Structure formats: C-alpha cells, structure tokens
Amino acid sequence: MNPKHTLKEYADALTRAGLLTASTLTPAAEGTVIDCLSYDTRSLHGTSLFLCKGAHFKAEYLSAAIAQGAAAYVAEKPYPVDAPQLLVSDIRYAMVVLGQLFYDHVTDKLTSVGITGTKGKSTTAYYVRSILNDWLTSEGKPPCAILSSIDNYDGVITEESHITTPEVLELYQHFQNAYDSGISHLVMEVSSQALKVGRVRGMTFDVGAFLNIGTDHISPIEHPDFADYYASKLKLFDSCRVGCVNTDADHAADTVAHARSSGCELITFGSHASDTVFCERVEKRADGLYFTVRSPKYNGEFSITMPGLFNVSNALAAMAISMALGVPEEFVRSGLRKARANGRMQVYESRDKRVTVIVDYAHNRMSFDALYRSTRVEYPGKEMISVFGCPGSHALQRRRDLGELSGENCAFVYITEEDSGEEPFAQIAADIEKHVKCPHLVCEDRAECIRRAILDHPEPHVILLTGKGEETTMKRGREFVPFLSDVELTLKYLAEYDEKEAKA
Structure with missing residues (x-):
C-alpha cells in the first residue's frame, strides 16, 4: 500500500513545482491525511482532495465533493465554498504533481x-x-x-x-x-x-x-x-x-x-x-x-x-x-x-467468396489510404465499397479527407453514424458527402448500411467497414449507448446473404 500524505505535503509538492499561487490552509488543516485524490465526485471516498478541472466543470461539482468529505480543493480560481483552497497556475500540471505523490511514482x-x-x-x-x-x-x-x-x-x-x-x-x-x-x-x-x-x-x-x-x-x-x-x-x-x-x-x-x-x-x-x-x-x-x-x-x-x-x-x-x-x-x-488486435484487419467472406468484408479501425487519411492501396493489391478484380462516418466535434479535416479518398477509390460509399456525440449526424454527413465523387448513400442507421453493402451489390466486392471494429457502444450526446459491433453485424448479414444465395 502506498504511503498516505497530508494536505501540507501536497501543498509543499505544488510549491516545489512552482505551481502554488495561493493557499488558505490553516495549521489545523495542514495535518489532514488524504485518502482519495480525484476530480470525479462519483469516485470520492474517505477524506479527499478534490481537483477542479475540465471544460465541463461546474461549481456544483465542488459543492457535492465537499458534502462527500473533501477536505480541500485545488483549482485555478477560488470558488465561494467553505473549504480550504490550493490555487495553482496550471491545473493539468498540478494533477501530475499531486498524482505522482499520491500514487508514489x-x-x-x-x-x-x-x-x-x-x-x-x-x-x-x-x-x-x-x-x-x-x-x-x-x-x-x-x-x-x-x-x-x-x-x-x-x-x-x-x-x-x-x-x-x-x-x-x-x-x-x-x-x-x-x-x-x-x-x-x-x-x-x-x-x-x-x-x-x-x-x-x-x-x-x-x-x-x-x-x-x-x-x-x-x-x-x-x-x-x-x-x-x-x-x-x-x-x-x-x-x-x-x-x-x-x-x-x-x-x-x-x-x-x-x-x-x-x-x-x-x-x-x-x-x-x-x-x-x-x-x-x-x-x-x-x-x-x-x-x-x-x-x-x-x-x-x-x-x-x-x-x-x-x-x-x-x-x-x-x-x-x-x-x-x-x-x-x-x-x-x-x-x-x-498476434491479433480485435477489430483490426478482420476479414470475413461469404460462402461463394463473392463478398469480402474487412473490419478495421481505420479512421483518418493515412489509414484509409494504406487500406485502399493494400486492398487493391490483395483483392484484384473486386470493386471496393466503403461504409464509414466521422466523429462529432473533432478531427474535422477527416470529413474532407475520407470523403475524397473514398470517392477516388470506391465503386460505392455509405456515409453513416460513427460516434456523432453532441454534433448532429446530418451536419457531419453533409461535410463528408460534398467531397464524395462516386455513387453513395447517406444513412444514419449503421446496421442498415452494412446490410445493404453486403446484400445489394451484385458484382464481387470488398466491403471496407471502418472506424468501429469490435466496439459495442456508440457515442450519442455525452453518453456511450449499447450498439452491435461491426463484427456482429457483418456475421449477421453475411449469414443472411449465404442463406439467400443457397435458395437462389
């Protein structure tokens, strides 16, 4: 078990790092032994030192932490609460200094x-x-x-x-x-x-x-x-x-x-x-x-x-x-x-070998370009179909990059949901679609896109199903909700394809 430290020891560590700008620790508070260091009220226990950080931080989180036993807080600015404060110039570096002390390096x-x-x-x-x-x-x-x-x-x-x-x-x-x-x-x-x-x-x-x-x-x-x-x-x-x-x-x-x-x-x-x-x-x-x-x-x-x-x-x-x-x-x-990496270059085929599905986490220009070039060499004579989307609110350049690359390399493209988060899917899709210069479909239902990619194209084809791999959740808003993985959906619709072909 790591040694426990007092509030004074944490304050001294911040001082040595040149981070501490102000402190309201009293002599009585300095000797308080800390059991828990956290910035998440859900993980607090015992006597804690609470860190105020993050773009979504709200003052009520600090109030809740104090109600749960926080003995003091660390922040870049003071808050109107009844608790000792350690004010720092850089909360992110403070987390490193305090965390290394708490976890004994x-x-x-x-x-x-x-x-x-x-x-x-x-x-x-x-x-x-x-x-x-x-x-x-x-x-x-x-x-x-x-x-x-x-x-x-x-x-x-x-x-x-x-x-x-x-x-x-x-x-x-x-x-x-x-x-x-x-x-x-x-x-x-x-x-x-x-x-x-x-x-x-x-x-x-x-x-x-x-x-x-x-x-x-x-x-x-x-x-x-x-x-x-x-x-x-x-x-x-x-x-x-x-x-x-x-x-x-x-x-x-x-x-x-x-x-x-x-x-x-x-x-x-x-x-x-x-x-x-x-x-x-x-x-x-x-x-x-x-x-x-x-x-x-x-x-x-x-x-x-x-x-x-x-x-x-x-x-x-x-x-x-x-x-x-x-x-x-x-x-x-x-x-x-x-060696195997779940969701990385996992290959599945229909019984008649006419449909190949490659499930991969490729999600940016460099990985898409490498995937297209490799697929063209390894599957000559088969047209490529891409099923992908882009995440919400970040890596915005991908929308142009992946749209351009898919349009240049594929016979057909499905633009679909891929962790849209707090940004509307329609906006993400529109940003991608304007760069796709080949036949394509915009459809938020990822499962439906995978089904159509497998079942609706008569020519022998390779489906590049990218971005999610074996992930079993989809980010919607700030939450990750349960969602069938690309592998599960691939196996489901390949089985449907095989059954359909057997009856043909």
Missing part, C-alpha cells in the same frame, strides 16, 4: 512502452503485447498490461476503451493496478492530445516509438494546424530512454533529428539499409506476410498473419521495441506470428 515501477503515430498505434501495441506475453509466460510471469484505443487490461480491469490515452489519475490507477497484480510490463498508446496537454508529463517510458505522422486531429479543440500536431507528437522523445523511429514515414529526418537532440538512445526501423532494423524483402503467401530482416539482434525471415501490407511496418516497430527491451528472438518470431 508508480509509473517508475513498471517497464513501460509508449507508442505514438497517426496510424498503427493499436496494431503495434498488440504486436508488442503478444511478443512480451510469450516471453513473460516462458519465465512464469504475468502477462503484460495494455492501454489502447481498443481495450485496457491492467491485471484488475479489463474494459473496452473510449479514449486512446487515459486522463492522468486514471492512467496512474492503471499502473497501480498492474503493479499490485505483479505485472512487470505495460504497453500503451500515446495520443497527440495526451502529449500536448501533459497526461504523460512526469513519466519516463523505457521505450517510445514514433510510427508516422500525417494530417489528423486538426480542429479548434485539438490542434490548430499540422505544426502543432507534429510538435505534440515529438514530445514523446522528451519522455523516453530509447526512441524508435520509422524512417519510411514522412518527415523522418526531422523526427530522427529531434529524437537525437532529446538525448534518448535511437533505434531506427524501415526499408533503408542504414536502419537499425532493416526490412529488405516482403512476400505475401497463403498463410501470411513474410519479410526478411537484418538487425543487430534479429535476423532472417519473420512473418505475420494479420492482413495488410502496411502491417509489416508495424511489425518492424514491434521488433525495434523488443530489441530495446532485450526480448530473445524466438519470442519475437512466435509473438508476431500469433
């Missing part, structure tokens, strides 16, 4: 891997997880923890994920759960927003990986422009001991230069003979993708069974990370071979 107690990039984060994380699990199991150790945009596992919690990188205190709790469960390694995706707003500030990853950079998450509430987006991604190198960089990615030279200037040890991977992990040949066979690698630690032919030529790059990233962690080659081979 638990992020330093595990071997951690942070992965960023515009595309491929989840797949790479699952490759690394599979490799590490083979290695750890061979030594009688628990499987590694993972925090991803697909799901989270920390030894205590197994849950579907709704955010790429958890908020600060939730992140530390995942590390604490893993540590308490005897887990030695944790692999996580690190989003540009997490890096920009400081969710991983104060952490040092044993290995960080920069997969690629494209144009995404450009909006008034995320990144104002590409420069801000790229600069945020590069912050990963300020928080890792070893940095792995894909030299095949755009802006690779700048990324490598920044990694070097940050002082971390550098490992490169890609298709250049000068790369630390060099891939010199790729071949598609019936049972997977085979590629030949030369590196200081791993050499020869390796293979993956997840479809998609672009996944070779993700596998190279996993190999670079494994090299930094000292994983023996045999576990790299076996882990890559058996």
Whole structure:
C-alpha cells in the first residue's frame, strides 16, 4: 500500500513545482491525511482532495465533493465554498504533481512502452503485447498490461476503451493496478492530445516509438494546424530512454533529428539499409506476410498473419521495441506470428467468396489510404465499397479527407453514424458527402448500411467497414449507448446473404 500524505505535503509538492499561487490552509488543516485524490465526485471516498478541472466543470461539482468529505480543493480560481483552497497556475500540471505523490511514482515501477503515430498505434501495441506475453509466460510471469484505443487490461480491469490515452489519475490507477497484480510490463498508446496537454508529463517510458505522422486531429479543440500536431507528437522523445523511429514515414529526418537532440538512445526501423532494423524483402503467401530482416539482434525471415501490407511496418516497430527491451528472438518470431488486435484487419467472406468484408479501425487519411492501396493489391478484380462516418466535434479535416479518398477509390460509399456525440449526424454527413465523387448513400442507421453493402451489390466486392471494429457502444450526446459491433453485424448479414444465395 502506498504511503498516505497530508494536505501540507501536497501543498509543499505544488510549491516545489512552482505551481502554488495561493493557499488558505490553516495549521489545523495542514495535518489532514488524504485518502482519495480525484476530480470525479462519483469516485470520492474517505477524506479527499478534490481537483477542479475540465471544460465541463461546474461549481456544483465542488459543492457535492465537499458534502462527500473533501477536505480541500485545488483549482485555478477560488470558488465561494467553505473549504480550504490550493490555487495553482496550471491545473493539468498540478494533477501530475499531486498524482505522482499520491500514487508514489508508480509509473517508475513498471517497464513501460509508449507508442505514438497517426496510424498503427493499436496494431503495434498488440504486436508488442503478444511478443512480451510469450516471453513473460516462458519465465512464469504475468502477462503484460495494455492501454489502447481498443481495450485496457491492467491485471484488475479489463474494459473496452473510449479514449486512446487515459486522463492522468486514471492512467496512474492503471499502473497501480498492474503493479499490485505483479505485472512487470505495460504497453500503451500515446495520443497527440495526451502529449500536448501533459497526461504523460512526469513519466519516463523505457521505450517510445514514433510510427508516422500525417494530417489528423486538426480542429479548434485539438490542434490548430499540422505544426502543432507534429510538435505534440515529438514530445514523446522528451519522455523516453530509447526512441524508435520509422524512417519510411514522412518527415523522418526531422523526427530522427529531434529524437537525437532529446538525448534518448535511437533505434531506427524501415526499408533503408542504414536502419537499425532493416526490412529488405516482403512476400505475401497463403498463410501470411513474410519479410526478411537484418538487425543487430534479429535476423532472417519473420512473418505475420494479420492482413495488410502496411502491417509489416508495424511489425518492424514491434521488433525495434523488443530489441530495446532485450526480448530473445524466438519470442519475437512466435509473438508476431500469433498476434491479433480485435477489430483490426478482420476479414470475413461469404460462402461463394463473392463478398469480402474487412473490419478495421481505420479512421483518418493515412489509414484509409494504406487500406485502399493494400486492398487493391490483395483483392484484384473486386470493386471496393466503403461504409464509414466521422466523429462529432473533432478531427474535422477527416470529413474532407475520407470523403475524397473514398470517392477516388470506391465503386460505392455509405456515409453513416460513427460516434456523432453532441454534433448532429446530418451536419457531419453533409461535410463528408460534398467531397464524395462516386455513387453513395447517406444513412444514419449503421446496421442498415452494412446490410445493404453486403446484400445489394451484385458484382464481387470488398466491403471496407471502418472506424468501429469490435466496439459495442456508440457515442450519442455525452453518453456511450449499447450498439452491435461491426463484427456482429457483418456475421449477421453475411449469414443472411449465404442463406439467400443457397435458395437462389
């Protein structure tokens, strides 16, 4: 159990960090021992220190916290309540300072891997997880923890994920759960927003990986422009001991230069003979993708069974990370071979092979472009049909990007619901539709779009069903409501197609 601290100790930590601007702690209050640190009234227990943060914060939340036993609060401005206050200049950094003290710097107690990039984060994380699990199991150790945009596992919690990188205190709790469960390694995706707003500030990853950079998450509430987006991604190198960089990615030279200037040890991977992990040949066979690698630690032919030529790059990233962690080659081979990421490049076919459905989480220009190019190579002679939407209120550039790409590559496009949140679906759809230059249909009912994509097109076709994967919820308003996953709907309507064809 972590040691508990007094309000004075928390105030002193804020002072040392240069954050504390004012305090109304009395000598009597200073000795109060804190049981709970939180910004969520639903999680309060015992004697708590409450944090006032977030765009949706309301003063009544603080009043409720005090009624539930909060001994003091931390905020950037005072509130008219009867409780001691610790005023700070930066509430987000204050969460890091206070959280690290509360959780006894638990992020330093595990071997951690942070992965960023515009595309491929989840797949790479699952490759690394599979490799590490083979290695750890061979030594009688628990499987590694993972925090991803697909799901989270920390030894205590197994849950579907709704955010790429958890908020600060939730992140530390995942590390604490893993540590308490005897887990030695944790692999996580690190989003540009997490890096920009400081969710991983104060952490040092044993290995960080920069997969690629494209144009995404450009909006008034995320990144104002590409420069801000790229600069945020590069912050990963300020928080890792070893940095792995894909030299095949755009802006690779700048990324490598920044990694070097940050002082971390550098490992490169890609298709250049000068790369630390060099891939010199790729071949598609019936049972997977085979590629030949030369590196200081791993050499020869390796293979993956997840479809998609672009996944070779993700596998190279996993190999670079494994090299930094000292994983023996045999576990790299076996882990890559058996790795699976739910909702990533899952392929389903009708009995007559005329209809192929690829379920994938592709959701931005870079991932769509890679998916279309790979599909065209792997399924020659089949027309492509896309079923997708865009989330509400953020990543606004995707609407143009995905509309243009789908129109250029597909015979037909279905524009449908995809976590519209607080923005009307009609507005999102209109923003996409004006860029789609091929036959298409706008239909909010995602299940109906999948049904029609499978049943209503006579020519042999590949359906690219993107954005949701195996997620079982849909964001409407501020709530995530139950919703059949794309995989479940695909299996349902392929069965209907097979039955229809059998009677024909």
